[in-house]
Structure formats: structure tokens, C-alpha cells
Amino acid sequence: xxxxxxxxxxxxxxxxxxxxxxxxxxxxxxxxxxxxxxxxxxxxxxxxxxxxxxxxxxxxxxxxxxxxxxxxxxxxxxxxxxxxxxxxxxxxxxxxxxxxxxxxxxxxxxxxxxxxxxxxxxxxxxxxxxxxxxxxxxxxxxxxxxxxxxxxxxxxxxxxxxxxxxxxxxxxxxxxxxxxxxxxxxxxxxxxxxxxxxxxxxxxxxxxxxxxxxxxxxxxx
Amino acid sequence: xxxxxxxxxxxxxxxxxxxxxxxxxxxxxxxxxxxxxxxxxxxxxxxxxxxxxxxxxxxxxxxxxxxxxxxxxxxxxxxxxxxxxxxxxxxxxxxxxxxxxxxxxxxxxxxxxxxxxxxxxxxxxxxxxxxxxxxxxxxxxxxxxxxxxxxxxxxxxxxxxxxxxxxxxxxxxxxxxxxxxxxxxxxxxxxxxxxxxxxxxxxxxxxxxxxxxxxxxxxxx
DNA sequence: TGCCTAAGTGTTCAGAAAACACTAAGCTTT
DNA sequence: AAAGCTTAGTGTTTTCTGAACACTTAGGCA
Numbered sequence: 001x002x003x004x005x006x007x008x009x010x011x012x013x014x015x016x017x018x019x020x021x022x023x024x025x026x027x028x029x030x031x032x033x034x035x036x037x038x039x040x041x042x043x044x045x046x047x048x049x050x051x052x053x054x055x056x057x058x059x060x061x062x063x064x065x066x067x068x069x070x071x072x073x074x075x076x077x078x079x080x081x082x083x084x085x086x087x088x089x090x091x092x093x094x095x096x097x098x099x100x101x102x103x104x105x106x107x108x109x110x111x112x113x114x115x116x117x118x119x120x121x122x123x124x125x126x127x128x129x130x131x132x133x134x135x136x137x138x139x140x141x142x143x144x145x146x147x148x149x150x151x152x153x154x155x156x157x158x159x160x161x162x163x164x165x166x167x168x169x170x171x172x173x174x175x176x177x178x179x180x181x182x183x184x185x186x187x188x189x190x191x192x193x194x195x196x197x198x199x200x201x202x203x204x205x206x207x208x209x210x211x212x213x214x215x216x217x218x219x220x221x
Numbered sequence: 222x223x224x225x226x227x228x229x230x231x232x233x234x235x236x237x238x239x240x241x242x243x244x245x246x247x248x249x250x251x252x253x254x255x256x257x258x259x260x261x262x263x264x265x266x267x268x269x270x271x272x273x274x275x276x277x278x279x280x281x282x283x284x285x286x287x288x289x290x291x292x293x294x295x296x297x298x299x300x301x302x303x304x305x306x307x308x309x310x311x312x313x314x315x316x317x318x319x320x321x322x323x324x325x326x327x328x329x330x331x332x333x334x335x336x337x338x339x340x341x342x343x344x345x346x347x348x349x350x351x352x353x354x355x356x357x358x359x360x361x362x363x364x365x366x367x368x369x370x371x372x373x374x375x376x377x378x379x380x381x382x383x384x385x386x387x388x389x390x391x392x393x394x395x396x397x398x399x400x401x402x403x404x405x406x407x408x409x410x411x412x413x414x415x416x417x418x419x420x421x422x423x424x425x426x427x428x429x430x431x432x433x434x435x436x437x438x439x440x441x442x
Numbered sequence: 443t444g445c446c447t448a449a450g451t452g453t454t455c456a457g458a459a460a461a462c463a464c465t466a467a468g469c470t471t472t
Numbered sequence: 473a474a475a476g477c478t479t480a481g482t483g484t485t486t487t488c489t490g491a492a493c494a495c496t497t498a499g500g501c502a
Contacts, residue, residue: 003222007271008229009310011301019481050228050310054301078299078314080232089271091232093299093312110460179451180491200376203447383480400482401460423469424478443502450497458489466481472474 009080009089013058014045014130016076016096016137019067020154024119027134028066029126031114036086037127043134044115045092058095065115072098072153072217077136081215084129092128096137098153145171149190149218150212158194160206161185188220230301230310234279235266235351237297237317237358238287241375245340246392248355250347251286252335257307258348262427264355265336268311279316286336286418293319293438298357305350313349317358366392368413370439373432379415381427382406409441 017028029041044065048057053166055073073095080091118124120138122133144150151167152159165181185191190212197205238249250262265286269278276294284290294316301312341347341359344352366370372388373380386402406412411433418426 001224001226002228002230003224004231005222006231006268007223008225009232009269009271010225011230011232047227048301050230050231051303051304054299054312075298077273077296078499080269080314081270082274091269091275091312091314093301114453129454146352160449174479177492179493182450183452184490197449199499201447206449210418381480398460398462399480400462403481404483405459418480420468422478425467425469425480427480446501447499448497449499451495452493454492456489456491458487460487462483464482464496466479468478468480468486470475470477 007089009091009132010085011048012090012091012092013047013048013054013061013192014043014094014133015058015062015065015073016043016094016134017062017099018096018120018137018141018154019099019117020101020167020170021117021172023166023170024121026117027120027123029118029124030065031116032127040127041118041128043094043130048093054093055095058093059062060095062097063133066099068097069214071100072150074140076133076140079129081129081149090215092133094133096138098141098150100154100156102156142172144217147221149211149216149220152190152214153217157202157214158196158208160198160208162206164209188218188221190218228310230274230312231306232269233266233311233313234269234275235264235313235315235354236279236283236284236294237264237284237315237355238283238320239317239341239358239362239375240320240338240386241322241391242338244387244391245342247338248344249287249336250339250345252337253348261348262339262345263348264315264351266315269394273341275314276316279314283318283427287320289318291332291436292321295361297361300350300354302350313354315354315357315367317361319362321372321375321377322375363392365438368440368442370409370432370437370441373435374438378433378435379417379429381419381429383427385416385430409439411439411441 019026028044030044032038032040032042044061046061048054058073062073076094076096078091078093082089084090106159141196145168151164154167157161161182164185169175191209192212194208194210196208198208199205224369231344238248241382249265251265253259253261253263269275279294283294297315297317299312299314305311366389372385375388376384382403385406386397386399390396412430413433415429415431417429418424419429
């Protein structure tokens, strides 16, 4: 048991894990096995260990739930309404993560009871204030698409410009002009053309590109 | 005394209070009277009460230190490196506030021991990781100037376009073209011209404008 | 060989941002 | 009363950026 002179809140991290699957932007949710909100869907997350850095905690949760590491993770917002958890005062530092779609087979490797991907546009009822958290993450992600290279984080090491364009279209939910999109992306000088091409159907093969600074999210504009 | 099954961190809020004084962007700092970092300058802040909303805590600290209320306050980032406070694990949710320069007489009304304004470009050694917090706040403020009307929050209810331009110039540390600046500001339709003018020296008086939505920060661009 | 499909490529137009200099209004000085 | 000082206030031109738009290319398949 641990005692303090003044009452202390508990601190958790919750992570909004985004990926693009089946041409949809999806979020990873887990089914809660314990009260409160037993049986309810919730964001993966958990308590910050007393000697653990907050971001390290988010990374750990991400690893435990999805098996992935080395992916984009950014602090989002800290939610702490006094009554957001009926058990005790809980303040949650939220993060969002972007996982490339070719990594998510690892989902099966998760120890999680029932971890499932949900369409962002078709979410179930959520525990706590997690609907608010996801809404905030979505807003941030959409904003960040406009002025950074976050979108690369959804794709494997090498990808085609059409794949990249699809990422933008799916997240922003609007079609984009192919020529303008390509010109813009290449003008930043953050993509290197490779000599490789991929055949992906009965049509002309597409050239693969790779980020100049893989793993880093650069500012554009 | 309060006991828990698992160890809990303490949670604080710290507030970066910005104002514009003497043609400089300044930050409010208080001199610490207690360990750790006794005698060191630090951001105003303190522990979150167990039933208190986090933002309410920041507002309270702001009120206690500066006497001001009803000003712009926004959550910035949550810092929680395990060793950032030598006493115990402390996670701090930081905010930044913008205070109009004509409100800051209230500074005297503060109960704070030694609360003083410092030029952002000439800060003393700071307690904890508060240098990092201020750096983060500055970055956010500069970014936000570009795509919102935050700058209005530094000024009284009514102000001249020249005053507004000075706010931009001081924060961004660059001179701006007067005609382009005015055209841009007025084009957003977020400023209403009043019939009032202010004489402020031996020259032509300037027209006063007031925000269409005082208190609200609108997005531009 | 012809057809199907997605990859790849330029130009034009419109709106936004940047550069740039003089007149207006009130005060002060003589 | 006139001249001079100081900041307020105002348009036009040019440059750049973003938006609109259609056809050719490369390979697979029948």
C-alpha cells in the first residue's frame, strides 16, 4: 500500500491507433473485461507505472495490444474531468499512433482479449470519454495531413504515389486531383523515386517511392 | 493520509502567462520559496485538487498569481519525465494564457511573493523543465498567430490596426507590410470598425476596431 | 492484335501573397 | 497662421500557389 499526505489521482495513457484497412480509416478498440464499462469497447491503455515515462507507457500499451513498435506516436491531449472514471480520479494522457497497413497482421499476436479494428465512421458505444478522444485524434490527424508528411506513416517503406493519394483521400474523405497531388508531393523533395516498380493488376506498373527521412515526420508548406 | 494499492503520481498544472509589455513578449514567472529549486524562477502552477477539473486548476493558478480571469487559456502539453521533480513523481499538465496588456496592473494585486514579467528572449535559469515548457508555448503561439485570431487576446476590447500589427511583429520578431497586413486582417471579416478614434501623439488619430466575437479565437485561412 | 486498366504527364486560370510610395489628419512649433 | 512633424490610412502591380482539366503509356488478358 502507498500512502500520501494529499490525495493523488491515478494517471493512465490511452492510445488511438489508426490504420488504413480495406480502404477505410480504422481505429483499434479493445473489449473491456473489468468494471467499469465491462463489455464496452474502449481505447487500449492503462496505468502509468510510477517510474515510467508517459510516452514509454503509451508505447508499451501499443506494443502489448498490437505487437507493433517503431511507429509514429504523438501526444494528443490530456483529459481529466473529475468524474470521467467512477472508481477514482483518473487523468488520462492520450496519444495517437499511425500503423502501416502491412504491419497489422501482428494484430493476431496481441494478447488482448478482443482487439478489433473499427471504421472511424462506424464506431460502437465507447467507455469513458473515449469518443471525445477519438474525435480529437481525428481532427489532429486531418489537420496534420495538410502540413506534414504524417501520411507516409500509414504506408510501408516503399509505396506508389497512387497509394499515398488513397491515404489522403480516405482520411480527408474527398477525392483529389491526381496530377496536382503528384506535383505537390514531389515538389517538397521528401520522396525519392526508386528504380522499382510494382505490377498490381492488368495495367501499367507503378513506380515505388520511399521517404527521404523514413520514420521522421517533416513539415511541409 | 490517503492510501492506494498502487503508487500514484502527483499531478500539477503550470501556466505560461504571456503578455505584451514595453514592446516585448513577456512571461510571468514566480520565485520559488520552497524546495526543490528554492529561490529559482518557475512558472506559476500547483497541484490539481482531487475533485478539480484540470483546466479549472490552471484557471485558479492564473487567478491567484495574476488576478486575471476570463482570458484565453489553452492546454499545451503534458510533461512527465519520471525524474523531473526530485521529491516524487510529478506529472504536469501545462497551459498557456494570453493576457491583454491593459489588464496587468492587476499584477500588484497578486498574492505571489515575487511574480515578475520576463522578456521571452531573456529568461533566467528556470526550475524543473520549465524552459522546455516555455519553448513549447512559444512555438505554439507563433504557429497559432498564422491561422487564428489569438493575437486579439493580447489587446483590450477595442484596438487600432497598428496596435494589432505591433503584436504580430513583436511575437514573430519581424516587421510586416502595413498595407498587406491591414488588407489581410480586414478581409477575414472578424473585425468591426467602430466610430471611435484615439489620438495618441501629434499625428492623425487612429480608428478603433473590435473583434466580431470578443473572447472567441477564430480560425483564419 | 485489340481491349482493358491504372500509371503517368502539362498547361491554363484564378485567387492569394508580396512588393512598393504617397496623401491625410491632427499636433506642435515658430 | 503657416510650416513642419508624425503616424494613419490607402491601390496597383507582380509573383506565386492552388485548382481545374484530358490524353498517352505500359503492361495484362482474351
